[in-house]
Amino acid sequence: MDKQKLIEQYLTKSLTKEEEREFHRLMDSDPEFKADLNFHLGIKKALILEKEEALGSKLVGYENAYQRTKSIQRTLFRITVAAALIISMLLVVLKYNKTPVEANQLFLSYFTPAENIHYPITRGESDTLIVQAFTAYEQGQFDKALELLLLMQGTGQYEGLDLYIGSAYLAIGEVNNAIKVLNPNNVKDSLLLYRYKWYQSLSYVKSSEYDSARILLEDIVAKKAFKSEKASLLLKKLPQD
Template sequence: MSNETLIEKYFSKSLSPNETLEFDKLYESDSDFKKDVDFLKTVKLVSEKEDDLQFKSQLKSYEDDYSEHDKKTTHKWLKPLIAAAGLILIMLSLNFFMNSKLDEDQLFSSYFEPSKNVTSPIIRSTDNETTVNNAFIAYSEADYKPAIVLFQKAYQDSKNSELLFYEANSLLAIEDYENAITKFEEHLKYSDILTNRSHWYLALAYIKTKQIEKAKQELKSLLNSDETFKKPEANSLLEKL
């Protein structure tokens, strides 16, 4: 049996007892055979975590190619396999590195918490049943869906742009990222005491939706502003991006 077939059967775990003895003997006595096997073991260790079927298919395709073509050169089948396997190993390693480098969900979870109410003191009294007050009561209790409706109505009535900021925070808290982005962008068209803070939350929303370059721009806008809110966190987050 050819060395190449022994190797293929070894990786497909289909060696017979006699073939296993032959394989072990070659592995101990033939340094080239051992080097080829060890290299493919490394490749398979990486590739099976990503696409084991693809690796086995690659082995089978090269074995078939070997069977149909010139068999005079001992490593005619193995050399192109090693070249291709090396490329697979590099690509998988790079893919693993890139994927492990940035975890958008983890970054968002680490940095996001809804903004505190710094606009309107809550008055819990039947004498103050205003839409704004009720909106902030719902917001303070993390009852975000009713808060969104109330903030919308309060903004329509008062045109107080700060309410857009809290509505957007509520949308972000319930994972409605696209609408949160739209609302933060709308708030940034105004100039109030919370405007620059929208850069921070918009950056987080962009991270969550994998729009990293836009997130970087928002963080830079915050850092370049006079706003002190979340500046250390913005520096830290920008470095991670």
């Protein structure tokens, strides 16, 4: 078997089983063959070392490039996050700053506290709770009026208080409470029903829920009910939700 060929096959890991046996036999018995193999292996490993050193320097360059890209990506990410934050904040400001001013102005243009049609205060009125509550209500002391009206409602002896409680809530800016109390579905009296609808529509205007307000106002206008003329004017001024 050609010794040189055996070495070449060994270097490319392509010895057959038979060649492998011959290779090991020569390694054990032929010092010249072993020295020759070491020489060829030495060349191969020396060349590999040279290539490895060259690759090592390139890898340092790749890492530097990787770090640069990472840093650029980090900066871009920060810029994107910052931009997104600014845009979100602007949107929030636009939604919650601009609209309430507009909504509040509309509300104030149309709101007057619900007229007391249930409990007119006369000299003969002996119920001091009614007198105190509605005196405060008519004098615009809505916090005090609300406290007394809720007290009256707690006794279960008085009817129709929701309209005034809702109106007082609206007057002091507690819109969500007003919306709850002024629910028209709870009203059986058809004459009172549109008063509730009017004040609830104003509650929706104040909370910028224009679509909900629009439904109620359109109903008032269609039925030519309580405050239908004002409802018609307000409808025209409502912005889109």
